[in-house]
Amino acid sequence: METPRNPHAITERLREGLSRIGMAMRIDEWNRSKASGLNPTQLAILTLLEGRGADGLGVREIAAHLGVSQPTATDSINALERKACLKKRPEAGDRRAVRVVPTAEGLAILKASDTGDGLAATALGALDDREQEDLLLTLVKMIRRLQVAEAIPVQRMCVTCRHFSPFAHADAARPHHCHFVDAAFGQRDLRVDCRDHDEADPASRAATWDAFQAG
Ligand code: SF4
Incomplete structure (x- = not known):
């Protein structure tokens, strides 16, 4: 047979x-959407806000994270507000700007919609441990490249976090250190969206990435 x-x-x-x-x-998103009564963009906004704390996010930040225009984000935020899934608060020092925070009702809808057994999760679960770890490292690398190019906002990944020390330990199974919880952890535990993330300054991020790559 010809190649x-x-x-x-x-x-x-x-x-x-x-x-x-x-x-x-x-x-998967549409299936979650049908179960929750919210459309995928509204669910994505609640997912983004979940774990952001009492300060929430501004409309501009939400639009940037979702990759949509500010008017589109505003429409979805207003719809979620009408459904009592989130609240707007004035931004400290700028009463024309608002911070958006989820309500308990919104978080309950989000939790109920996440069955965790969608098509993508099932396919990922069929990979063996090594394949999952390799894919995670590849995704971290791709996401970082996109954020360095300023195509996407800085994500709450370990490799951009000031608490992260890559390859700080000799233990091959748990070489990294998180100073926030003061514990060692392994490659497969690298976070892509950590609520305890604290963004490092650009010079530190570059140095951390070099150390991560060198390890
Ligand atoms: S706080 Fe989160 S993002 Fe930062 S190093 Fe620890 S686990 Fe990673």
Whole structure:
């Protein structure tokens, strides 16, 4: 049998593959949406706000994290407010700006909608430990590159956190250290959206990334 000719660069085929995974994730989002009575953007806003604490987020931050325009974010925020899923508070020092925080009702809807057994989670669960860890490291690398290019906001990942010391320990199973909880942890425990994240300054982030890569 003739070896199939490959008309696409591997980056193109990877992009196509990621697009298929994205499709499965969108189906999961719509299924959660049907169960909750909120649309996927409204659910994404509640997910973003969950764990942000009493300060919540501003409309501009929400729009940037979701990759949508401020008017689109505002429409969804207003809809969530009408459904009593969130509240707006005036920004300290700027009464024209608002902070958005979820209500107990909103968080309850979010929790009830997350069954944790969607298509994407099932496919990820079928990978073995090594494959999961390799995929996590690849995703961290890709997300970091996107945020360095300022295509996406800084994510609450260990590699951008001032509490993170990569490869601080000789233990190969738990080489990293989190100074927030003062504990060692392993590669597969690296966080992508940690509520205790404290953004390091740009120079520290670059140094941490170099140490992480060198390890
Ligand atoms: S606080 Fe969170 S993001 Fe920061 S190092 Fe610890 S686990 Fe990672």
